[in-house]
Amino acid sequence: MNTNITDLKTVRLSQDGSAVIILDQTRLPGSEVYISLFSAEDVWDAIYKLKVRGAPAIGIAAAYGIYICSRLIAADTYDVFYREFLRVKDYLASSRPTAVNLIAALNRMEKVVTTHAEGSVPEIVQLLRAESEAIRTEDAAACRRIGENCLSLLRPGMGILTHCNAGHLAVSEYGTALAPVYLGEERGYGFKVFADETRPLLQGARLTAYELQKAGVDVTLICDNMASAVMRKGWVQAVVVGCDRVAANGDTANKIGTSGVAILARHYGIPFYVLGPTSTIDLNCPDGESIEIEERHPEEITDMWYASRMAPEGVKAYNPAFDVTPHDLITAIITEKGIAYPPFRMEDL
Numbered sequence: 001m002n003t004n005i006t007d008l009k010t011v012r013l014s015q016d017g018s019a020v021i022i023l024d025q026t027r028l029p030g031s032e033v034y035i036s037l038f039s040a041e042d043v044w045d046a047i048y049k050l051k052v053r054g055a056p057a058i059g060i061a062a063a064y065g066i067y068i069c070s071r072l073i074a075a076d077t078y079d080v081f082y083r084e085f086l087r088v089k090d091y092l093a094s095s096r097p098t099a100v101n102l103i104a105a106l107n108r109m110e111k112v113v114t115t116h117a118e119g120s121v122p123e124i125v126q127l128l129r130a131e132s133e134a135i136r137t138e139d140a141a142a143c144r145r146i147g148e149n150c151l152s153l154l155r156p157g158m159g160i161l162t163h164c165n166a167g168h169l170a171v172s173e174y175g176t177a178l179a180p181v182y183l184g185e186e187r188g189y190g191f192k193v194f195a196d197e198t199r200p201l202l203q204g205a206r207l208t209a210y211e212l213q214k215a216g217v218d219v220t221l222i223c224d225n226m227a228s229a230v231m232r233k234g235w236v237q238a239v240v241v242g243c244d245r246v247a248a249n250g251d252t253a254n255k256i257g258t259s260g261v262a263i264l265a266r267h268y269g270i271p272f273y274v275l276g277p278t279s280t281i282d283l284n285c286p287d288g289e290s291i292e293i294e295e296r297h298p299e300e301i302t303d304m305w306y307a308s309r310m311a312p313e314g315v316k317a318y319n320p321a322f323d324v325t326p327h328d329l330i331t332a333i334i335t336e337k338g339i340a341y342p343p344f345r346m347e348d349l
């Protein structure tokens, strides 16, 4: 992978363990700004406002977050410590509901506390730091394995469409949906990636186009409503997307618009791949209907709240003014002369 991308540190713990340091993704692609989070409120706000986002990245941020908070708990007994720990856990868990990695990481951190009740508070705090680092390390290893596994399904030169951002910026490093793209780049596969801008928050335009361009990957930004046109042109041979929560039956919650891309891919006979770590699988969720879907503020649709650029300088963009809907997808054509049903013979109108 182009070293430029590894320069972006999505989420990390400060050396002294007092802060969670994140790349503020609401400032991208205009500025690379790192911010330090010192409290549960800072972490909650960063997760809710998508300063750090992506299921694995959210889980790692929460694990680091509850660790830095555990250092500040003034408690000389286990019970007092555990009670405050649970308060912080419940608070951080309330930031966003859909990505299972958030609660899964917090549950892992709580298990450290409950399985070491005989230890001193300082000992437990040290174990919490180790667990938070393990969560990050495991994610980085999982992302690389995801890349290897998916690359076995892809061929050099393929056109690949992706939706939202499930890349380096959504995880510890490397990405999930973009992991095979980076691995392919390292091996000269020459993939051509089409990135859906992904309204309303534009993670595709602001983040995926940004990180792929920075990594030297051939990326073309498209509006969400152009996915059908590029598929119909034969420019896409595979779709790769991330996931926020995968139910026991495989139903997958991912960024809004993903299901529409899946329908298009099925229509055009294009394989549609969901990529994610097992930490994003929730076996307690029997199916997609039981996944809580986050609903965010309407102004994210009505106001372009990101003052900076919507996409990186110089990124390629495909901007067809129209596309063609094939007749076999049209139920009827209605004119002033009447209603025509398939098979259409327009001369009959």
Ligand SMILES: CSC[C@H]1O[C@H](OP(=O)(O)O)[C@H](O)[C@@H]1O
Pocket: 050, 053, 054, 055, 056, 163, 164, 165, 166, 167, 170, 171, 175, 176, 177, 203, 241, 242, 243, 244, 253, 254, 255, 256
């Ligand atoms: C690797 S998980 C990426 C996943 O998370 C994104 O959601 P958000 O940006 O709101 O955190 C999106 O659904 C991505 O596919």
